[in-house]
Amino acid sequence: xxxxxxxxxxxxxxxxxxxxxxxxxxxxxPTPKKRNDxxxxxxxxxxxxxxxxxxxxxxxxxxxxxxxxxxxPGVQIKTATYDGDGELELNVRVNDKCFTNPTVxxxxxxxxxxxxxxxxxxxxxxxxxxxxxxxxxISRYENTLVVDASQLDNLY
Numbered sequence: 001x002x003x004x005x006x007x008x009x010x011x012x013x014x015x016x017x018x019x020x021x022x023x024x025x026x027x028x029x030p031t032p033k034k035r036n037d038x039x040x041x042x043x044x045x046x047x048x049x050x051x052x053x054x055x056x057x058x059x060x061x062x063x064x065x066x067x068x069x070x071x072x073p074g075v076q077i078k079t080a081t082y083d084g085d086g087e088l089e090l091n092v093r094v095n096d097k098c099f100t101n102p103t104v105x106x107x108x109x110x111x112x113x114x115x116x117x118x119x120x121x122x123x124x125x126x127x128x129x130x131x132x133x134x135x136x137x138i139s140r141y142e143n144t145l146v147v148d149a150s151q152l153d154n155l156y
Contacts, residue, residue: 001111001122002156004047014042017058024060044079044110045071047121070104079110079121088124088149090132091139098129107132109149125152 006014018038022030042058049056054072071077076098080088090109098104109124127135131153132145139146149155 001124002051003120003122004051005120006043006047006050010046010050011043013058014046015039017060018042020060040081040112041077041079043112043121045077047110048072048075048077048108048123051123070098070101074103074105075126076104076107077110078107079112080124081112081114083111083113083115089139089146090127090149090152091141091144091146092132092136094143094145099133105129109152123156124149125155127152127154 018035018041021038022035046056048054049072052072057071076092076096078090078092080090082088088109088111090107092098092107098107106126106128108126111122111124113120113122127147132147135147135151136145137147138144
């Protein structure tokens, strides 16, 4: 895995955008849990962008529009936080726009160890959308598909 350090200022930027996303979401009322989910995802996206010297899209779009399934050109980022026993998993909702956006060809798994309090994120690996569809199984989470980290095309 490739570690990426996230500074206090960068964490604050991710947290502020998570608050905006939570307040402007289309479905349902803002909740602390949803804001925290946005924050974790933002940290993963920020870390990937930082490592690859790519700008992170922290622009609020019309509610419900989102990024169209591409966090970066051709790439969708998914951030896992589980740091218990067992293998890391790449979980993707069955209705994720990365499956219908023809420009997205790769899903990247990032890992945010909760015990490190957002100080570091890790690039775990990536998988093509086609291979994800071939290798996935139904997750224990509702409406979610999953592959184990060992099934990714590339591990870092």
